[in-house]
Amino acid sequence: MKKLSPIAYVPRRETVQSASLAPVALYLGSYLLVSFFSSDPLVLIAATAGAALAGYGCGAGKAVRFSLRLGAFLAVSMVIINALVTGRGATVLARLGDWPLLGQVDVTAEAIAAGGVIALRVLGTMVVIGVWSACVDPDRILQAVHGVARRSALTATLISRLVPLAATDYARIGEAAELRGPAASPVGRGAMAHRLLAGSLDRAVDVAATLELRGYGISGGSVRFRPVSSRFDRRFWITGSILTLIALFELLAGSGRFETYPEISYSMGVEAPLAAVAFLSGGFVTWRRGGRGNQR
Numbered sequence: 001m002k003k004l005s006p007i008a009y010v011p012r013r014e015t016v017q018s019a020s021l022a023p024v025a026l027y028l029g030s031y032l033l034v035s036f037f038s039s040d041p042l043v044l045i046a047a048t049a050g051a052a053l054a055g056y057g058c059g060a061g062k063a064v065r066f067s068l069r070l071g072a073f074l075a076v077s078m079v080i081i082n083a084l085v086t087g088r089g090a091t092v093l094a095r096l097g098d099w100p101l102l103g104q105v106d107v108t109a110e111a112i113a114a115g116g117v118i119a120l121r122v123l124g125t126m127v128v129i130g131v132w133s134a135c136v137d138p139d140r141i142l143q144a145v146h147g148v149a150r151r152s153a154l155t156a157t158l159i160s161r162l163v164p165l166a167a168t169d170y171a172r173i174g175e176a177a178e179l180r181g182p183a184a185s186p187v188g189r190g191a192m193a194h195r196l197l198a199g200s201l202d203r204a205v206d207v208a209a210t211l212e213l214r215g216y217g218i219s220g221g222s223v224r225f226r227p228v229s230s231r232f233d234r235r236f237w238i239t240g241s242i243l244t245l246i247a248l249f250e251l252l253a254g255s256g257r258f259e260t261y262p263e264i265s266y267s268m269g270v271e272a273p274l275a276a277v278a279f280l281s282g283g284f285v286t287w288r289r290g291g292r293g294n295q296r
Contacts, residue, residue, distance in 0.1 A: 005164035005171075006066035007133040014058040015286045016135040019232040026240030027285070028054075028132055034247040034279065035124030039258050042268070043250060044120035046276035048127055053283025055131040067130030074126070075119030082115030083107050090262050114260040133164070158207065162200070169199050239285045243278060250275040 011017065016024055031051045038044055055064035084102065089110025096105040173195055177187040250271055257272070259265045 005167040006062045007130050008164035008168070009134060009137055011137070012059050012135075014135070015232045015235075015288055016054070016058040016060075016131070017137070019230045019236050021136065021140050023233045023236035023240055024136060026244065027236040027282075028128055028240075030240055030243035030247050030282075031279065032125065032128045033244065034250065034275075035121055035128060037251050038121075038247075039117055040250070040272050040275075041117065041120060041258065041266075042272050042276045043279065044117070044124055046280040048120065048124040050279040050281070050283035051124060051127040051131060053280070054286045055127065055134070057284065057286035057288075058131075058135050060131050060134040063130040063134035064127060067126045068123070071123040071126030074122050078119045078122060079112060079115035082118065083111045086111040086114065088261050091264075110260045110262065110264055113264050117258070117260070162203065162207075165203070166196065166200055170196055235285055239282050243282050246275050246278050 028051075031047050031054075034043060034047045035051075038047070052064045052068070055061065055067075084096075084099075084105055084107070087104065087106045087108065089108030091109040092106050093109055093112075094107040096107065099105045170192070173192060177192075253269070253271050257267050257269060
């Protein structure tokens with residue numbers, strides 16, 4: 001059986017997979033909105049946890065774990081890079097001397113805190129994207145925007161299909177390299193990247209030929225798809241609308257409460273705990289009566 005990428009879409013009879021595209025986009029978009037723009041650590045942590053709960057509730061536990069691992073790697077990298085590159089801040093923790101290209105490198109607590117906020121944003125964004133990729137059918141995205149931007153919709157759908165395949169190819173090539181035995185010479189990253197690129201180009205040629213045979217290059221009348229409602233749509237419409245309003249209110253009312261320069265200051269208002277509880281509780285909307293679905 002072919003091994004799929006952790007974030008590849010697999011049809012399942014769960015809440016997010018069964019619901020219509022618009023309410024799901026509104027629901028997950030509220031988490032993406034707060035992950036992109038919020039600067040409150042409490043809200044960012046709650047939004048990440050809520051998105052993870054939403055993924056587990058609709059059977060995308062494997063995608064959530066993969067997104068958390070990848071997001072944690074990127075988050076740590078963000079903190080380290082920001083601490084080395086940004087020398088701002090009044091609390092100097094270490095003076096590392098002169099570095100090539102960077103000059104005098106001073107590690108400050110404020111730079112680490114600012115990098116931590118960026119890291120929390122990256123972590124939450126990765127979890128939301130992972131849940132979306134694993135639970136939303138790319139073909140439904142193509143149908144939704146087919147009449148508005150046909151070529152862009154086709155490109156986005158192909159990307160959502162081929163990126164998980166590229167990740168699967170990378171894992172398969174790595175397993176094949178390990179099976180050659182201890183006497184074989186190690187495979188470098190350059191060789192792996194070359195093989196992965198060659199395979200991706202071959203697949204792209206095959207996809208282009210298939211699309212040509214199916215008449216995608218011929219202009220014709222547009223096809224209208226009739227949306228089919230789901231019994232789960234109402235819960236996502238209501239929850240998504242509430243969370244979006246809370247996110248907008250938190251972004252407008254909570255601006256500037258967490259400051260990193262020139263010194264770290266954090267004054268928690270009443271809106272931050274309320275927003276954190278709302279986004280954390282919103283993750284349970286994807287859970288159905290009788291327990292969560294089987295995790296992949």
